[in-house]
Amino acid sequence: MNPSWGLADEPKEERPDGGPIEMKNVFECLKACNASIEEAEDFCRNLPDDNKKRKALCWSAIYAGKAACQVFCRAEFGPPIRH
Numbered sequence: 001m002n003p004s005w006g007l008a009d010e011p012k013e014e015r016p017d018g019g020p021i022e023m024k025n026v027f028e029c030l031k032a033c034n035a036s037i038e039e040a041e042d043f044c045r046n047l048p049d050d051n052k053k054r055k056a057l058c059w060s061a062i063y064a065g066k067a068a069c070q071v072f073c074r075a076e077f078g079p080p081i082r083h
Contacts, residue, residue: 029073033066040069 032043044058054076061072 026073026077029077030070033062033069033073037062 029043032039040062044055044062047055047058049055057072057076061068
């Protein structure tokens with residue numbers, strides 16, 4: 001038995017749909033914006049809840065249109081790096 005010294009377990013990241021957790025970045029965000037409103041909604045839905053402002057901005061951006069969604073992605077996750 002390993003004592004926990006009163007510390008809580010690390011939070012477990014789980015998607016509501018049971019899918020795998022993926023690192024969110026500008027490429028995933030832009031892909032969701034360009035795919036469909038359903039993909040964009042799924043992206044926003046699966047952002048971590050620890051940043052409620054980012055999540056709210058995401059939802060606002062996807063309903064404002066594709067251009068607004070793309071601006072959100074670049075503003076929140078940085079521009080894609082070109083090699």
